[in-house]
Amino acid sequence: MDTPTFPISTLLPQLLAELEMHSRLVLEAPPGAGKTTQVPLALLDASWLQGRKIMVLEPRRVAARSAAQFMARQLGDEVGGTVGYRIRFESRVSARTRIEVVTEGILTRMLQDDPMLEGIGAILFDEFHERHLHGDLGLALALDVQAQLRDDLRLVVMSATLDGERLARLLDAPRLSSEGRGFPVDVSHFPARRDEAMELQVRRAVQQALATHPGDILVFLPGLREIQRVQAGLREMLDAGVEVLALHGELPVEQQGRVLQPASDGRRRVVLSTNVAESSVTLPGVRMVIDSGLAREPQYDPNSGFTRLDLVNIAQASADQRAGRAGRVAEGWAWRLWPQSQRLEPQRRAEIEQVELAGLALELAAWGSSELCFVDPPPAGPLAAARELLQRLGALSDSGAITAIGRRILALGTHPRLAAMLLAAGNDSKLALAADLAALLEARDPLRQGGDALATRWRALAAFRTGRAPADANRSGLAAIDAAARQWRRRLHCDASPPASIEAHQLGDLLAHAFPDRIAFQHPNDPLRYLLANGRSARLHELSDLRGEPWLVASELRFEARDALLLRAAPVDENWLRRAFPQRFTRHDEVRWDAERRALVAVRETRFDRIVIDSRSAGRVDPALAAHALTEAVAELGLQALPWTDGLRQWQARVESLRRWMPELDLPDCGDAALLASRGRWLQPAFAGRTRLDALDEAAFGDALKSLLDWSQRQAVDRLAPVRISVPSGLERAICYALDSETGAPLPPVLAVKLQELFGLADTPRIAEGRVPLILHLLSPGGRPLQVTGDLRSFWASTYAEVRKEMKGRYPRHPWPDDPWTATATHRAKPRGT
Structure with a gap:
């Protein structure tokens, strides 16, 4: 085929020169500049490449296939020759492949399996502005490889809308900017009617655009469900002269190719697309863009413990990219279906800031280091919570190192909760049921009114397979779950068919491996309240299908101020729990503060994790345990429960004052909050041998308080802040x-x-x-x-x-001299007669 010209072409000589001198490069190029396909081809003959491969990272499967196909056609070759691609469940590469387009998860696995990256000379991170978690992780790992093992490895970060200056500064890399290729686009806001649903507004906009503007129409919708509803409505409205097509990541390859090629019969086309069409793919003939302004993006759902796709407003950068799609072949038009007064966030937030991080934490543990250079570092709180979960799953040791189970979980390439459950299933029969359960957990609820029992959903799936789905079931949803379960069985090499019926606790027994932190025990005094293994509590609603079950495993919770609400759960058998998790059942003596009696009590407790199953008196309070219990009582009652004197409060104020006035003294924080936080260090030793709170007298308390300062610091306080x-x-x-x-x-x-x-x-x-x-x-x-x-x-x-x-x-008997500057100071009255 003829080699087309792209705006990036004039920049390629400078790009090649920079990569001769530098191992990193940041390239800013707007959509249509040609960066995705022309940069890899230009690098093929670079001297530093020495015949090695170029890896091109694409965030989407559609874009990966499309880019590989376009480059192969430019070379007059077939995909799988010089240019190939690898995505999940699909590979088109051969021994002579030099440019390999891969999706983000594939690159992570390559880096983990072979950190030396033998045979690879360059990695190109395309569309980095989308800020997917695997893209950020892949870049961080590649930078570590480059710094530790492969200083000859070239890394090129390519983006359309990212802050290139900040990225170049972070990577210590030169930055190049290319012009885009586009025609003027007239952007306006298409008004909604009162109480009009988004799908109806889209249909009305499409109808009007077909009547008033030339060319094909590209409609951006948030997801597959919206595409299907709009597609059905348009096919009823429009005549046969207009073809309505869908474009999304789940579409078969043949249908994707049809959308990305010009219409063969000359008909006008309306393409309904998710945000896969924002970048890296070109739709010929599009002159009009209709933008819903919505997308489904990953967000952490604390209710389920998974990251789910939530409906969100797009960022301004995405809106600009979408509008630009109308100006690729000629001048165009873009209609935005949100009010002109609505302000969008400037840039899309990085996924690393808003998704669940168990998978990332496991990847970092497998890598052996978390000290990586991230564009935006993972937030500390979610990362710590992810590591705690992985320890419960057995994927990390207490020290944070990856375990053998953790490596098997990582190899499955799914969320660690689901992987832990699938690995624990055992025989093929249980594995088939686990595949069903994994598909159910990943999907949206297929029942409109199904109560809170997970078993009800599984029975609906089983009935669907026999052609008897419940009346309130979403049949297309059940079909998708059934297909996902089949795919899981194939991946797991499971030949068994899913069971036709199950015992009540079988789902819970499997679910416990995915949600060990959400195993729940019925409260002894409230049948609707449950204590969770993570130390929290939850409740059933009044009409729960699970009422009366002594043990549950919750797959979905709604977190509220006091108790969470159990939205979805399954019963679990206690005898099975004791066999499966014997180490989590413990019995020990504990001394704690009884607030009503204002005294310590000794109890002997049987626990499952943080759930107290049984508690009974242990008799006499053990002094060895009493000091800790009294210290924790102070945390509950407050510092005012201690025998403060005016002198000790003055001492506290003197220390705190000097901390502010003379920071070079490096005095410890003795404010109330700090004293409570450090109580175990200074207060607990003072309670040694005591079994009552009032047994701590003022002198012993004062000594304990002042023990926070060493001898020289105490001397400094007395000298610099005297009494x-x-x-x-x-x-x-x-x-x-x-x-x-x-x-x-x-x-x-x-x-x-x-x-x-x-x-x-x-x-x-x-x-x-x-x-x-x-x-x-x-x-x-x-x-x-x-x-x-x-x-x-x-x-x-x-x-x-x-x-x-x-x-x-x-006061005539006291001196009142005219000149106080020279008068003699006195505390006495004048002598009589003076």
Whole structure:
């Protein structure tokens, strides 16, 4: 075929020159520039490649096939020759393949299996702005390989809308930008009618566009369900002169190819597409884009414990890319089906910030390091929760290292929960049932009114297979679940047919391997309430089909403020639990605080994980366990339960004040929150040998509190924030320290002193090596406040005369000199007769 020209062509010589000198490159090129297909072909003869392969990473299967086919045609070759592709369940490569287009999960497996990447000279990350989790992980792993093992490996990150400057700075790489190829696109907002459903608005927009604008129409819809509904409606409305086609990731290869080729019979086409058509694929003949502004993107669903596709508004960058599809062959038009006043987020959020991270945590454990260079690092909280789950599944050891089971889970290439369940199934009969269960868990609920029993869904699936699906079932949903179960059996090499009937607990027995944290035991005093293995609690609704079951496994929960609501669960047999998880059943003695009795009680508990199955009195309190229990009682009751004195509160305020005034002292945090958080270190030793809270006296509590500071720090506190200070009268007066009750910040220290005791003192006394002036509460001879000042010099100069005039007649036996600067300080009245 003739080699077409692309805007990127003029940039290719500079790109080749940069890669001769640098091992990394960031390439910004808008849709239509040709980066996906022209850059790999241009690199084939690079000297540094030395005949090795080029891997091109595409985030979508449709784009991977399309790119490989286009490059193969340019070379006059078949796919699988010089250019091939590999995606999940499909491979078109051969021994002579030099350019291999792969999807993101394939690249991760390649890196894990062969970190040296023998035979590969370059990896191109296409459409990186989509920020899929596997793309971010793949780049992080490739950067690690390049830094540790393969400094000759070239990495090129290509994007249409990403912040290229930030990425180039992060990768320490040169950045190139290409012009796009496009014609002007007139963008407008197509108004909705009152209470009009999105599908009806789309149909109306398509009908109007066909009547008023030339060319084919590309409609962006969020997912397969919306495509099917709109397609059915349009086929009823439109005549045979218009062909309505679908484009999505699940479409068979032949049908995808038909959509991506020009219409052979000259008919106009309406293509209903998910966001696969945003980038990397070209639809010939499209002049009009109708954009719903919606997409289904991965979001972590805490109810199910899985990442699910949720309906979300697209980002502005995606809206711009979608509109640009109308200007690829000639000037075009784009209608947006959301109000012009609606503001979109500028960029799509990275998946790593919003999905469940168990799979990522397992990949990092298999890699042997989590210290990787991520564009956006995985958030700490979700990553820690993912590792805790993996430990429960047996995939990670207590130290965080991957186990043999973890490697088998990773090899299955699905969510670790499902993989753990499938691996634990055992014989083929159980494996077939596990395949059904995996398909049910991954799918949306096929029943409209099915209650909370997972078994009801499985029975609907079993009935569907015999042609007797329940009336309230979604038949197409059950068909998809059945197909997914068949695919699971094929992947697992399971020859057994799914069972026709099962015992009530069989689903729960399997489910326990996927949700070990959600095994639930009925509360002894409330039949609707359940205690979960992870320490939380949940409840059934009043009309639950599962009422009365002593043990359950929850596959879906709705988390609420107090107890979660059990949305979907299955009963599990306790005897089976004891055989399957003997190490999780424990019996031990515990001492805890009884708030009602305000005393410690000793109990002997039988537990399953964090579920207390049985608790009974163990008699006398063991002193060895009492210290911990009393310390935890303080956490429950608050620090006010301890024997504080005014002196100890002053000591706390002095330490906290010096922490702010003189940070170089490196004093420990002694605020209330910090004291509670560190109670095990300083308070628990003080309770040793004690079995009552009030057995801790003021002296022992004070010693425990001050143990937070070493000897030199205590000396510094006494010197720099003294309890008392000498005044000119020759006496010592107390300094009062205090902390703000809301912020904990130190308030200015206060010295309350009779005015006559400060005669002859020119300036305000200071502490903390002169950094902090005292606030002076100047008192009358009778101890009443006369003035508050932080500037004694100013008081003598401007205010003292007024105070003297007023006070001299009231306290005639006390000195009120005309010149306080030179008068002798005293705490006494004048002798009689003077």
